[in-house]
Amino acid sequence: MAVFTHAACFAHDTGPGHVETPARLGAVVTALRDHVPGLEWLEAPRASRGQLLRVHEPLLLRTVLEAEPAHLVQLDPDTVLSPGSPEAALRAAGAVVAAVDLVMAGESEAAFCAVRPPGHHATPAHAMGFCLFNNVAVGAAHALDRHGLSRVAIIDFDIHHGNGTQAIFAEEPRVLYASAHEMPLFPETGQPRDRGIGNLHNAALQAGSGSHRFREAWRDRLLPAIDGFEPQLVMISAGFDGHRADPVAHIELEADDFAWLTGELAGIASRHAGGRMVSVLEGGYDLAALAECSIAHVRALGACATG
Ligand SMILES: [Zn+2]
Numbered sequence: 001m002a003v004f005t006h007a008a009c010f011a012h013d014t015g016p017g018h019v020e021t022p023a024r025l026g027a028v029v030t031a032l033r034d035h036v037p038g039l040e041w042l043e044a045p046r047a048s049r050g051q052l053l054r055v056h057e058p059l060l061l062r063t064v065l066e067a068e069p070a071h072l073v074q075l076d077p078d079t080v081l082s083p084g085s086p087e088a089a090l091r092a093a094g095a096v097v098a099a100v101d102l103v104m105a106g107e108s109e110a111a112f113c114a115v116r117p118p119g120h121h122a123t124p125a126h127a128m129g130f131c132l133f134n135n136v137a138v139g140a141a142h143a144l145d146r147h148g149l150s151r152v153a154i155i156d157f158d159i160h161h162g163n164g165t166q167a168i169f170a171e172e173p174r175v176l177y178a179s180a181h182e183m184p185l186f187p188e189t190g191q192p193r194d195r196g197i198g199n200l201h202n203a204a205l206q207a208g209s210g211s212h213r214f215r216e217a218w219r220d221r222l223l224p225a226i227d228g229f230e231p232q233l234v235m236i237s238a239g240f241d242g243h244r245a246d247p248v249a250h251i252e253l254e255a256d257d258f259a260w261l262t263g264e265l266a267g268i269a270s271r272h273a274g275g276r277m278v279s280v281l282e283g284g285y286d287l288a289a290l291a292e293c294s295i296a297h298v299r300a301l302g303a304c305a306t307g
Contacts, residue, residue: 001302002102004095005029005114006044011084012117015072018080019248019285020117020130028114028281031291036298040108044095044115046087047138051097054141055134055168057125064089064132075127089117089132096139099278103233104147109275110266110301112238114294118282120162120237121187129160129187136237136280137168140175143233150174153231153268155222156181157261158239158282159249161190161202165237170196176229178222180205180214182242182249201225207250211257214242218261227268234269234277236262240284240293248285255289255296262300277301 010022032039052061065086067073073081092115099111119136121129136154143149154169156162156179166189169175176199181190183204190202203217226234244252262279269277279301284290 002040002042002099002108002111003032003114003298004042004044004099004111006091006095008084008087008091009116012088013072013082013084014080014130023287024284024290025114025116027287027291028294031295032114032298035295036302038302039298042098044091044113045098046090047093047097047133051138051142052093052133054145055124055137059125060127063127078129079127079131081132085117085132091115092117092119093133093135093138096135096278096280097142100139100143100147100233103276103278104143110277110279112298112301113278113280115281118239119280120156120158120165120282121160122164123167131164134164134168136235137165139278139280140169140235144174149232151176151229151231152233152235153178153226153229154235154237155226155265156237157242157258158237159242159251160186160239160283162237163187163189166190166194166196166200170200173197173199175199176226176231177201178226179203180217180222182207182251185249205251208252210252211254214251214253214257215260218264223264223268227271230272231268232273232276234265234273236265236277236279237282238279238297239282240290243284243286243289243293245286245289246284248283255292258293259296259300262297263303266300266303
């Protein structure tokens with residue numbers, strides 16, 4: 001299977017003391033290179049303005065691409081724009097577009113995008129929550145417009161709710177969005193009653209839920225909805241901040257929980273989508289846990305891709 005990344009993603013500088021560091025991407029890339037043989041490593045291209053404008057307003061493109069900051073600029077208390085950020089953001093979104101093209105061409109069943117900044121909090125007009133462009137949404141919109149798909153599922157297992165992805169697709173019948181996330185927690189969205197046009201599936205988890213309740217939410221509520229949607233492409237917002245070692249959340253998962261869920265999603269992809277899966281790195285802030293979870297996730301994606 002294929003992994004898209006780019007050196008520019010290391011140059012998005014969030015400043016001292018920030019948890020969303022370049023070292024995160026280093027941990028993921030090193031772990032995959034050392035422990036998952038047979039990956040095809042590919043350089044992420046830049047997303048085009050047209051690809052970004054499918055989900056974002058011109059205001060956000062101006063904010064990220066035209067500010068040309070000489071130093072670090074706080075877009076909000078969490079979200080930073082540095083001199084290297086525009087190129088990193090273009091490569092992160094472009095990775096997902098290229099991954100969609102690759103799996104739609106049948107050149108690889110599954111692809112993983114090892115990129116930063118993450119994306120799922122970015123709304124049509126605003127960067128927030130460490131996210132500049134909504135990478136997974138840019139890829140999903142490309143699958144709809146360029147490849148003519150009519151059913152794309154976005155599964156978000158980052159432990160924060162993907163408010164940006166939900167906002168972008170809440171009225172798009174061709175996209176199903178499913179998320180299980182800790183509540184209350186940033187960004188305080190994703191109530192189970194938020195159903196959009198029936199295409200949103202949100203499960204709220206209390207602090208301390210652990211593996212059992214996490215798997216129960218997916219197995220009993222979210223996975224049947226995704227399976228019933230019969231997606232032609234399965235996309236994943238792969239955040240690993242639900243791990244018990246993570247400093248920002250309190251769900252207390254193990255790496256094996258991410259491998260289990262990835263395997264369940266691979267089953268759905270093989271039943272309906274010809275095995276086509278595109279996964280995109282979101283959060284995960286304990287470097288050792290992030291490395292361990294990335295290995296578990298990509299191995300499970302690759303197991304699907306080879307059989
Ligand atoms: Zn997160």
